Amino acid sequence: MSGSYNEHSKFSPSAAHRILACTPSLLLEQQFPNETSTYAEEGTAAHELAEHKLKKALKMCSKKPVSKYDSDEMDEMTDIYVEYCLGVIEKAKENCNDLQILIEQKLDFNDYVKGGFGRGDLVVVGTGELKVIDFKYGKNVIVSAEKNPQMMLYVLSALSLFDMLYDIEKVTMTIVQPRVDNFSTYEMNVHDLLKWAEEELKPKAELALKGEGEFCAGEHCRFCRAKNQCRARTVKNLELLKYEFADPSLLSNDEIAEIMRVANELSKWASDIYTYATALAINEGKNFDGYKIVEARARRKYTDEDAVAQTAKAAGYNDIYKTSLVSITEMEKLMGKKKFNEILGALVDKPKGNLTLVPDSDKRRAITLVNAEFQVEE
Template identity: 55%
Template sequence: MGNSHADLSASGSHRWLNCLPSAMLEKCFEKKESTAAAEGTAAHALCEHKLRKALHIRSKRPVSEFDSDEMEEHSDSYVEFVLEQLELAKQDCKDPIVIIEQQLDFSRYVPQGFGTVDCIIIADKKLHIIDFKYGMGVLVDSVENPQMKLYALGALEIYDSLYDFKEVSMSIFQPRRENVSTWTISVEELTDWAEKELKPKAQIAIKGEGEYQPGEWCTFCRAAIKCRARAEENLKLAQLEFKLPPLLSDSEIEEVLEKLPDLTKWANEIMAYAMDAAINHGKLWNGFKVVEGRSVRKYKDEEAVAETAKANGYKDIYCQSLITLTEMQKLMGKKKFEEVLGDLIYKPPGKPTLVPITDKRAAINVSDVKNEFNEIMED
């Protein structure tokens, strides 16, 4: 996990390498830990503990409010993955070493650059960096991943003098997206990138200079909500004058589709920011007011309602329904669930959805799926 105190952090490198001034601009905005980030921290701690145990290193099990069957399962599969990689390393090296939660320093290329990597496997000729991602919102790819490259550079700083590394493998293990990807690069190529691209860009970024460059990396930028460059990029779409879809050309629709996720996210962020300012800080926005939203009636006391209804002669006041599939699986345990109910479970086709070409899922034959999906809806 990237360290939160570094101005040019490894975890934010995808952002500041694309939009150079963003790192210094972000410093002006308060860093809030989201629930997803807190859950990710808890999952990392559990992974670290289980991996230590698997390697016969003393460790105390962490306890967290996020503990769940799902986290148990995913942390187990992470340990399994690391052990598999260790076995692979043993094919070419008789005594590979596993390093867990290693502090790294890559300040040779990035001013004050440091961070912590989840796991490193050291073999004679090869260095393997493994990073566990518990998030499910964004699919993380290991190919040309700058965060992983920074970790690899930090690891080389420590171990390169002791070993004759020829290449570095970088693995992302993201179980909640069923995403495991490994990418390998030669040490020569990596250090070449570090000298020619990383180092010069980091020098500009640390001064807060360079051009603002909006893109998908705005997603986790703390400054994104007030970033003028991003606003201008999104408002460019208004030049299409909100024409109705049939009046737009195919290329205009494609342009809108590409920018739609960020446009929607940006609009929601502006609304959330304005609402928070109005409701919690008394901000008055011209042309807007705070009103009471729609609400739903609720029972004050369910037991009292049941007793009173029965006392008045109404007996048929409860409905019975089957517990959900997930709850049933938890109740029986995964293996028993498959044994007992496996034949009674089916998975209908998912609703067809339009996604960018970069999405890893295979394209489907639309007419086949449409017919199948419509039949299920009709049933």
């Protein structure tokens, strides 16, 4: 394996789209921890497996990785990726008998972005052309290869290594995202790519590395570590609320469509802020005026269904099956709350609910952090 999956440059290719759209975000987000997620870990495991399978298929030395995320789906998706890559390699061999094939290669684009590097999943270089393929295991965001800065950075790096030898004119970038059946390919000529690198990438990267430039909020904020506290994002979202309507009485369909678009952005932002504030209140005991922590409602469960059925029948309740034993709520209705507690109370488990942040007006009693323990307020 060439380098570690956890090795990252400050200007990460996977964040290039956001950094180029909002250059000061690069330094602003450094003050927030780079927390990993199960999705990210699963993605790394899928990449390691894909790398191993591709190397094996090309008769290269590789040891099968083992991960807690191994699954039939991962096996199938990595097979699809490998099959696609082998097809590309076979086709490239038709035009060149001296192909260069790089798998999970560290790609350095320091010529354009100081200290910048990334890892290309597959780079195939032959006479006159260069192909870069990137495997995406995620399925929540469909990624397009069209003018994708991450791919363009990989290509720039590979070009600087091979252009002299292969006289490359055309580059092809492909995203293989098998879980959503997305195979996105974009072709560029080298001249246009270099123009972009000189005129857009270089100057913006310089600004970004100095923390300069204009803040610019947009769809790209969702992956920024500063997104919950970013003032520019807040200002932009509050501006969305100032929508002015031409007709004072009724909304047109166009206006309704516009409101839905705005509402979508606002609800994502509100949810980010709420999650962030809840985590601060629960994990660090931070106070937010007008809000308190309570225990969320938890679902009750029968501890032993057979015992419940026997006990309920012994108490004279026979109508307690539909396709299976009736739910706790239905049973409670059938018996009445008091009797239900007397007869089945010992056979019902009520797990503790998760803590959650709610407005002070909520009826539930507040829970406060006392000596690192949560206690219900008297």
